[in-house]
Every structure is written in structure tokens, then in C-alpha cells.
Amino acid sequence: ERDSLDTIWMNGEFVDWDDANVHVLSHGLHYGTGIFEGVRAYDTQEGTAIFRWEDHLDRFFQSAKPYDMEIPFSREELTEATLETVRRNDLKSCYIRPIAYYGYKSLGVSPGDCPTDVTIAAWPWGAYLGEDALKNGIDVMVSSWRKHASSQIPTNAKTTGLYVNSLLAGEEARRNGYQEAIVLNKEGNVAEGPGENIFMVNDGEIYTPGLSESILDGITRDAVITLAEERGYEVHDNVSISRGQLNTADELFFTGSAAEVTPIKQVDNVTIGEGTRGPVTEDLQQAFFDLVERETDAHDDWFTYL
Ligand code: PMP
Structure with a gap:
């Protein structure tokens, strides 16, 4: 749970944490058709640094391939969105969660004309297992x-x-x-x-x-x-x-x-x-x-x- 002042990047825009919602008939919710990444940024001597971002981006695009999912943003746009998400939320070290999923349009298993929605969120996350x-x-x-x-x-x-x-x-x-x-x-x-x-x-x-x-x-x-x-x-x-x-x-x-x-x-x-x-x-x-x-x-x- 985060502060309502925190912001999440959704399909090209920043929205308040509490307003970052999806339709209940989104394809990804029903059929698990999302692809995502888990990334860390560290608070280093040189400032905040995202570890192996380019490799996470590679895997993000690769993960979309078997599902014929077109990510409607470029690598550069996703990178800028991620950096801006970390900045706007004033995070020094954090976990970053990019996700793309078939959104709301029709509910056949075939995603048909469902849009591909893309979101990037970031929040503080300490040691995963303590x-x-x-x-x-x-x-x-x-x-x-x-x-x-x-x-x-x-x-x-x-x-x-x-x-x-x-x-x-x-x-x-x-x-x-x-x-x-x-x-x-x-x-x-x-x-x-x-x-x-x-x-x-x-x-x-x-x-x-x-x-x-x-x-x-x-x-x-x-x-x-x-x-x-x-x-x-x-x-x-x-x-x-x-x-x-x-x-x-x-x-x-x-x-x-x-x-x-x-x-x-x-x-x-x-x-x-x-x-x-x-x-x-x-x-x-x-x-x-x-x-x-x-x-x-x-x-x-x-x-x-x-
Ligand atoms: N296996 C599975 C099933 C995972 O979910 C993860 C976490 N992404 C890993 C391995 C470790 O991968 P990575 O080091 O890229 O986070």
C-alpha cells in the first residue's frame, strides 16, 4: 500500500496510485495473458542506478513474442517512463514492475482486438525473503x-x-x-x-x-x-x-x-x-x-x- 501521492505510469500517462485501475473484464485478468519484469534500482555512490535494465527490456519484448503481443511503446519510451516513475516517486532504491497485458475489449480466449496495456510501477522493497x-x-x-x-x-x-x-x-x-x-x-x-x-x-x-x-x-x-x-x-x-x-x-x-x-x-x-x-x-x-x-x-x- 502506498501513499496516494505516488504515481504509476499507465499507457503513456502518469496517474495517481489510487486511480491506477483496470476494467474487470480485462483479458489478462481472466486468462493470465500478461508479461512482466521485476527489476531493482539501487542507491549507489553514483546515485540511483537500475541494474541490467537493457536486459530486462530484452526479456520483456521476448516474453511478448509467443503471445503475439505488440508492445505499443519503444524501448526508449519505456526507459524514459521508468526513469521518470522512479524520479516522480522520489525513490532512491526500489523495485520496478513493468507489465504488459491484453486489456479490455472482448473476452474470447483469442485476444482478437484487445489492446495491449502497459504499466510501470515502482516502490520500495527490501530483502525479498527478509x-x-x-x-x-x-x-x-x-x-x-x-x-x-x-x-x-x-x-x-x-x-x-x-x-x-x-x-x-x-x-x-x-x-x-x-x-x-x-x-x-x-x-x-x-x-x-x-x-x-x-x-x-x-x-x-x-x-x-x-x-x-x-x-x-x-x-x-x-x-x-x-x-x-x-x-x-x-x-x-x-x-x-x-x-x-x-x-x-x-x-x-x-x-x-x-x-x-x-x-x-x-x-x-x-x-x-x-x-x-x-x-x-x-x-x-x-x-x-x-x-x-x-x-x-x-x-x-x-x-x-x-
Ligand atoms: N525464475 C523465476 C520463475 C522467476 O520468477 C525469477 C524472477 N524473475 C527468476 C527465476 C530469477 O530471474 P531474474 O534474476 O531475472 O530476476
Whole structure:
């Protein structure tokens, strides 16, 4: 809930937070036909900076493709709208949510002549799973829900409808006293979290499921792979990870724009490693936060400054 003075960009105009409404017969509401992004801007030494905005924009446009959705704004217009949204709301660090969805016109499953509505909102959002999670790690449960296979629905598109599966998995975990879920793919291998990619560390080497495991091609995943390789780690980013390997891993952690780099300390009540944030996880987490807070000048091209 935000202040009514806050403003949201909707289809080219800024509207008050409380007036940013949609018609109840919007196509996207009925059929999950929206595509969206979750992006963070950090309060850095150089001012507010959006992390990997261009990559989020790329994925935004890619996500629209399987649904034949034409985004009626250019990259430049969306960038300017986003920067202006952050500025007008006086945000130093924030979460940014661009979304495009089939709007209100007709309610056949075929979107027909429904417009594509586009909105960008931004608000302050601290550590997704809590500050303690970043430091001490979380307890996760392997969900009894499998992830939809990429042969059933494009898992590389960040589509609103997909998150029904994320909700089922995450809420099942929380009902059972865990903080988050791990979701297996249709083959029974480890896919990802409800809103996170997953990494495993064994003997100092790093493993993460490949893109053919029905995962989202995470931008934080990519950043962490790059940072790890720069630090001399061997990274295997195209593997299958079986469920049993979770239990025997030296370290596990999640990555995501919201979750950042979150250690996992237990899976199904089995302690991972020492049951604390492992040394490789800590090293990469430090590298990640040094990067996004611009404590280093590396990868400056990953940042869009306000
Ligand atoms: N997997 C899923 C299902 C997600 O929703 C997210 C969050 N966008 C991720 C992985 C992580 O992706 P990113 O690092 O680009 O936020």
C-alpha cells in the first residue's frame, strides 16, 4: 500500500496510485495473458542506478513474442517512463514492475482486438525473503507441485499466468513451515524456485540447471555466473541436478532480482553443508552487493543511472 501521492505510469500517462485501475473484464485478468519484469534500482555512490535494465527490456519484448503481443511503446519510451516513475516517486532504491497485458475489449480466449496495456510501477522493497535470509539462509521444501514443462507453456517467457504454479509451490512450503519452495521439473530434476534460480556448490565448483530444464533465463543467474567466473570459479551452467543432489550439496543458494543472492540452509529439514551461509555463497553474495551498490566500477554497462 502506498501513499496516494505516488504515481504509476499507465499507457503513456502518469496517474495517481489510487486511480491506477483496470476494467474487470480485462483479458489478462481472466486468462493470465500478461508479461512482466521485476527489476531493482539501487542507491549507489553514483546515485540511483537500475541494474541490467537493457536486459530486462530484452526479456520483456521476448516474453511478448509467443503471445503475439505488440508492445505499443519503444524501448526508449519505456526507459524514459521508468526513469521518470522512479524520479516522480522520489525513490532512491526500489523495485520496478513493468507489465504488459491484453486489456479490455472482448473476452474470447483469442485476444482478437484487445489492446495491449502497459504499466510501470515502482516502490520500495527490501530483502525479498527478509534481511535474516540474506545473512543466515532459509529453509526450503521441495514442492509436491511440478513446474510446467517448456513443452506445455513457454517457461522462458515471464508470463503472469505462470505464477499460479509459483504460488502453489510457495504457499505449500509456507503452510508447512518453510520459507520458500524448490520446484522440480516434469522430469523430476531440480528446476528453480517459485521466483528464483538455484545454484549448487560442490568442492568449490558451481552448478546450476541449464535453460532446457524449464527455467526462466534469470538475469541475476547470468550476473552471478559472470561474477563467479571472474573470480576463478568453475561454473557448470548447463547441467541437470537431481533431487538427491540437493541433500548432499556443500552449498545451495537462490538468485533473483527480488531474492538477490539468498543462501539455502536446509532442504526438507536436511541440513545443507554447515547449515549456514557457505563460503562460496558468501563470496558471491559480497561480489553481487559490491557490484549493485557500485563499490566497484566493474560492469558499468550493466547500470542505467537516473
Ligand atoms: N525464475 C523465476 C520463475 C522467476 O520468477 C525469477 C524472477 N524473475 C527468476 C527465476 C530469477 O530471474 P531474474 O534474476 O531475472 O530476476
